[in-house]
Amino acid sequence: MIWIRDLFFKSPAVTGIIAFLLFLGFGIFLSIKEYQIVRLEEDNRVIQVGEIVEDKVQDVLNTANSAVNILAYLVSTDKVEDNFEEIGKSIIDNIPIIDQIQFLDSGVIIANYPLAGNEIVIGYDILADSTRNQEAILAIESKRLFFAGPFALRQGGEAIVARLPIYEEGEFIGFAAALIYWEKFKREIFEDFNNLNPEFTIDFLKIYPNSNDEISLLNSDFSDANGPVERFLIEEGNWIIKLQLNQSKAFDSIIFLSIGRLFTSFLFSFLLYKFAQQPYTLKKKITETTEELQLSNQRFQLATKANSQIIWDWDLVTNTTIRSENFEKLLGYKQTNESSHNEFWKSLIHPDDLEKVEKNLQKTLSGKKNKWSQEFRVRKSNGQTIYILDRGLVIRNNEGKAIRLIGSTQDISERKKIEDEIVSQKQRFSNVIEGTNAGTWEWNVQTGETIFNETWAEIIGYSLKELEPISIQTWQKFAHPEDFIESGKQLELHFLGKADRYEAECRMLHKDGHWVWVLDRGKVLSWTADGKPLMMFGTHVDITLKKKREEEIKTANQKLQSANEELRSFASVASHDMKEPLRMISSFLELLEMKYHSVLDEKGIQYIRFAVDGAKRLSRLTGDMMEYATIGFDPKDLKKLDLNEIIQEVLAIKQNELEEGKVKIETQKLPSVLGIKTPIKTVFINLISNAIKYQKQGNTPLVKISAENIKDLVKITVEDNGIGIEKEYFDQIFALFGRLHSKKEFGGTGLGLSVSKKIIRQHGGDIWVESELGIGSKFHFTLKKYGTAS
Numbered sequence: 089m090i091w092i093r094d095l096f097f098k099s100p101a102v103t104g105i106i107a108f109l110l111f112l113g114f115g116i117f118l119s120i121k122e123y124q125i126v127r128l129e130e131d132n133r134v135i136q137v138g139e140i141v142e143d144k145v146q147d148v149l150n151t152a153n154s155a156v157n158i159l160a161y162l163v164s165t166d167k168v169e170d171n172f173e174e175i176g177k178s179i180i181d182n183i184p185i186i187d188q189i190q191f192l193d194s195g196v197i198i199a200n201y202p203l204a205g206n207e208i209v210i211g212y213d214i215l216a217d218s219t220r221n222q223e224a225i226l227a228i229e230s231k232r233l234f235f236a237g238p239f240a241l242r243q244g245g246e247a248i249v250a251r252l253p254i255y256e257e258g259e260f261i262g263f264a265a266a267l268i269y270w271e272k273f274k275r276e277i278f279e280d281f282n283n284l285n286p287e288f289t290i291d292f293l294k295i296y297p298n299s300n301d302e303i304s305l306l307n308s309d310f311s312d313a314n315g316p317v318e319r320f321l322i323e324e325g326n327w328i329i330k331l332q333l334n335q336s337k338a339f340d341s342i343i344f345l346s347i348g349r350l351f352t353s354f355l356f357s358f359l360l361y362k363f364a365q366q367p368y369t370l371k372k373k374i375t376e377t378t379e380e381l382q383l384s385n386q387r388f389q390l391a392t393k394a395n396s397q398i399i400w401d402w403d404l405v406t407n408t409t410i411r412s413e414n415f416e417k418l419l420g421y422k423q424t425n426e427s428s429h430n431e432f433w434k435s436l437i438h439p440d441d442l443e444k445v446e447k448n449l450q451k452t453l454s455g456k457k458n459k460w461s462q463e464f465r466v467r468k469s470n471g472q473t474i475y476i477l478d479r480g481l482v483i484r485n486n487e488g489k490a491i492r493l494i495g496s497t498q499d500i501s502e503r504k505k506i507e508d509e510i511v512s513q514k515q516r517f518s519n520v521i522e523g524t525n526a527g528t529w530e531w532n533v534q535t536g537e538t539i540f541n542e543t544w545a546e547i548i549g550y551s552l553k554e555l556e557p558i559s560i561q562t563w564q565k566f567a568h569p570e571d572f573i574e575s576g577k578q579l580e581l582h583f584l585g586k587a588d589r590y591e592a593e594c595r596m597l598h599k600d601g602h603w604v605w606v607l608d609r610g611k612v613l614s615w616t617a618d619g620k621p622l623m624m625f626g627t628h629v630d631i632t633l634k635k636k637r638e639e640e641i642k643t644a645n646q647k648l649q650s651a652n653e654e655l656r657s658f659a660s661v662a663s664h665d666m667k668e669p670l671r672m673i674s675s676f677l678e679l680l681e682m683k684y685h686s687v688l689d690e691k692g693i694q695y696i697r698f699a700v701d702g703a704k705r706l707s708r709l710t711g712d713m714m715e716y717a718t719i720g721f722d723p724k725d726l727k728k729l730d731l732n733e734i735i736q737e738v739l740a741i742k743q744n745e746l747e748e749g750k751v752k753i754e755t756q757k758l759p760s761v762l763g764i765k766t767p768i769k770t771v772f773i774n775l776i777s778n779a780i781k782y783q784k785q786g787n788t789p790l791v792k793i794s795a796e797n798i799k800d801l802v803k804i805t806v807e808d809n810g811i812g813i814e815k816e817y818f819d820q821i822f823a824l825f826g827r828l829h830s831k832k833e834f835g836g837t838g839l840g841l842s843v844s845k846k847i848i849r850q851h852g853g854d855i856w857v858e859s860e861l862g863i864g865s866k867f868h869f870t871l872k873k874y875g876t877a878s
């Protein structure tokens with residue numbers, strides 16, 4: 089039995105299938121039984137109806153039987169011959185089913201009633217007629233009444249004939265026969281049948297003695313009938329009544345029930361399946377739930393491990409707390425009996441926070457709310473104080489008394505630090521605003537809502553209150569119309585993303601009626617979902633003073649420029665004019681020396697030479713000064729300069745000097761720069777000349793020219809192996825007339841490097857020196873690389 093139960097619950101599907109098969113089998117059995125019963129009923133009905141018909145036939149036959157028996161009796165008592173007419177009449181009158189009676193001597197019809205109209209049969213020998221004699225012979229052989237026919241009568245019409253063989257002292261002597269017209273017989277037996285029994289089909293068959301063939305006498309059609317069929321043999325005439333029920337209801341009657349049973353079987357077995365499944369589902373559910381619970385427990389443990397929160401459960405009745413492992417990790421205290429007690433926890437709370445915490449806790453526990461949340465400071469085991477966020481859920485008993493508090497503790501020191509930082513940042517920010525005296529504005533570009541700070545209004549001499557209602561129109565109202573248009577353009581560029589921020593200098597109308605210059609700067613910091621600018625923030629800084637200064641500087645510059653211009657033309661004219669008398673002085677001194685050479689003593693000649701030399705130097709100096717003074721710079725003249733070409737030109741100019749001094753020049757391939765050709769050429773001439781000039785005696789000068797790209801600049805270096813310069817003089821040599829040597833040692837005016845510096849500075853570059861005494865010098869200068877934005 090146990091295995092059945094096991095099977096039942098273990099395999100609900102098998103249980104369901106077995107139940108289904110059992111229910112179905114039982115259902116099929118019932119249906120078959122029902123079918124058989126209905127079929128039996130139908131059989132019985134056919135038999136009943138058939139028997140009624142048979143009885144009817146039998147009645148007719150019995151009546152015919154009695155007629156021929158009477159006749160036979162009369163024959164045996166010899167009363168027939170004379171009175172046949174009378175006897176016949178009386179028989180036919182009394183037995184209306186009989187139509188004619190005959191008496192046959194052996195097989196020959198010798199008497200027939202009624203005779204009139206039937207005379208033809210008299211003398212007809214039925215035994216001699218091979219087509220008719222079969223049944224007559226049958227009657228003789230069986231020595232009893234036998235019905236023949238129906239067949240066609242010689243006298244016309246169709247009839248069945250009852251023939252009783254008559255024997256005298258054991259010798260066959262003839263037949264007593266009675267004729268019943270076939271039409272009448274049919275009418276008598278079958279006329280009403282179809283009306284009374286429309287659900288049946290009936291036929292009357294004849295078995296022919298020779299062939300045993302059954303011939304339908306009613307020509308009934310059974311092809312549509314499917315009900316039970318019965319056959320009733322009427323031996324006296326070798327006839328069969330065949331009766332069939334047209335439509336059997338047996339199958340129809342069970343079909344609906346069977347479908348119902350099939351459905352019920354399915355339903356019951358499904359219910360059984362479900363029922364059998366219950367313990368299994370329950371077990372599965374329990375397993376799943378247990379697994380889920382384990383998982384969730386695991387997750388909880390991992391989660392409590394993974395984050396640094398302490399999860400705790402405080403039993404208010406026993407006043408002890410169970411805490412997660414993080415208690416030790418976060419605060420450094422071991423979990424002991426003592427630490428589980430609430431007094432221990434209280435001792436950790438910062439004294440300044442304790443009162444607040446206790447008050448709020450008391451309020452929460454005694455109140456109706458179930459949520460506890462408090463930020464306060466606690467002491468860690470290492471003495472450090474941290475900020476924590478303590479949160480929990482109060483659990484109450486039926487009377488609403490708090491009995492348990494479950495929650496978590498989180499270290500929020502970091503957040504507190506950030507909050508403090510934000511507060512101080514805010515303070516700093518407002519200090520900056522205050523300190524820079526900047527007006528601020530916040531503008532919702534989409535709605536036009538605008539917020540200004542007090543300084544914004546103060547810049548134009550108002551208070552915010554006076555400007556109310558404030559909107560973006562307030563700005564438009566006070567802005568200079570021209571500047572407002574320009575500011576609109578700048579704003580558009582920023583909105584389109586072409587400028588990182590918006591910046592414009594605008595004039596605003598002061599309350600007093602004068603214009604105040606404002607530097608208006610801002611940036612869109614949020615955009616709508618469809619990419620339109622939303623919130624924009626910015627500042628107004630009063631730059632009126634700066635603007636005034638700029639104006640002043642501009643005027644001063646203009647003045648300076650015209651003074652410079654004047655100075656340049658003065659220097660040019662002066663040096664030009666001075667050169668002429670100097671040339672005269674030196675020419676006449678040379679003439680003096682030539683003419684009075686013989687009268688002048690050594691000293692006199694030497695003095696003249698000194699004077700000539702002085703005049704020449706003064707002339708060179710004047711030339712150099714003029715060059716320095718007239719160096720001009722017009723950015724329009726800036727163009728691409730191929731430094732290689734320039735060097736070649738300089739070397740060509742210096743060719744003699746180079747050859748004389750056996751100077752070695754090493755040049756790299758140099759890049760192109762942006763500059764003005766003549767002054768740059770001058771720089772190279774000056775540097776190369778110096779490199780050759782400032783050499784130790786007997787040394788072969790080596791000059792290396794190289795270049796290096798540094799971002800959008802080119803650094804050019806002219807290096808020599810000359811006498812070098814002490815570090816302390818690195819700046820001095822670039823000053824006007826800055827010379828380190830006497831004219832005797834090295835000639836020069838002390839202007840070459842000043843000129844070079846001026847030229848390089850005008851080009852936006854820089855020039856400097858690196859040098860070591862006795863080893864050599866490197867003069868570097870920078871120029872803009874060609875092709876970069878100037």
Ligand code: ADP
Nearest residue numbers: 778779782821827828829836837838839840841
């Ligand atoms: P000048 O050469 O006419 O004296 P510069 O302005 O060209 O004037 O040079 C200034 C001084 O810098 C020179 O007198 C010299 O003392 C020093 N100097 C310039 N170039 C070099 C160099 N290549 N090596 C050593 N000293 C130099």
